[in-house]
Amino acid sequence: MSLANLHLSTPWLRRVLALDAIAGAGLAVLHLAFAGSLSTWFGLSEGLITAAGWALLVYVLLAGSLARQAQPARGPLMLLIVGNVLWSVACLAVAWGGSGATVLGQVYLTGLAVSVLAMADLEFLGWRAPAMRLAV
Numbered sequence: 001m002s003l004a005n006l007h008l009s010t011p012w013l014r015r016v017l018a019l020d021a022i023a024g025a026g027l028a029v030l031h032l033a034f035a036g037s038l039s040t041w042f043g044l045s046e047g048l049i050t051a052a053g054w055a056l057l058v059y060v061l062l063a064g065s066l067a068r069q070a071q072p073a074r075g076p077l078m079l080l081i082v083g084n085v086l087w088s089v090a091c092l093a094v095a096w097g098g099s100g101a102t103v104l105g106q107v108y109l110t111g112l113a114v115s116v117l118a119m120a121d122l123e124f125l126g127w128r129a130p131a132m133r134l135a136v
Contacts, residue, residue: 009126009129010070010071010072010126010129012126013072013122013123013125013126013127013129014066014067014068014069014072015067016119016122016123016126017063017064017066017067017072017080017123017126018063018064018067019119020063020067020080020119020123021060021063021064021067023115023119024056024059024060024063025056025057025060027053027056027112028053028054028056028057028060029053030053031049031050031052031053031056032050032053032054035049035050035053041102041104041105042101042102042104042105042108042109043099043100043101043102043104043105044094044099044100044101044105048094059080059083062076062079062080063080066080072126074127077123077126077127078127080123081120081123081124081127084116084117084119084120084123085117085120087113087116088112088113088114088116088117088120089113091109091110091112091113091116092109092110092113094109095108095109095110095113096110
């Protein structure tokens, strides 16, 4: 099998989407419940951390709804993938772009960027999968 033919089956894609939604929900709760503490530890504004928490909740709704579909819709799935890539770029820009992030903040944001890119990659492999034909 060549890399050009590599893809995830629909059941695996749905598992990845569910894992993405669960991880996003955990991060949203963390950001919303502990924004003040995270702000101090990471050297980021409390408003930025809270806004990220609310954005994550919207993301969780989309990822969770796609995970529940028998065949995740390709358009919303691509929106999720592009969102993940942009989120990763934003994390790296905040971490290393002179935002005043502490070393712990840089480690957190870099780890988040890498893990989100990994999820985007797995979701893209599912997006590339040939459409399933439903038996009648």
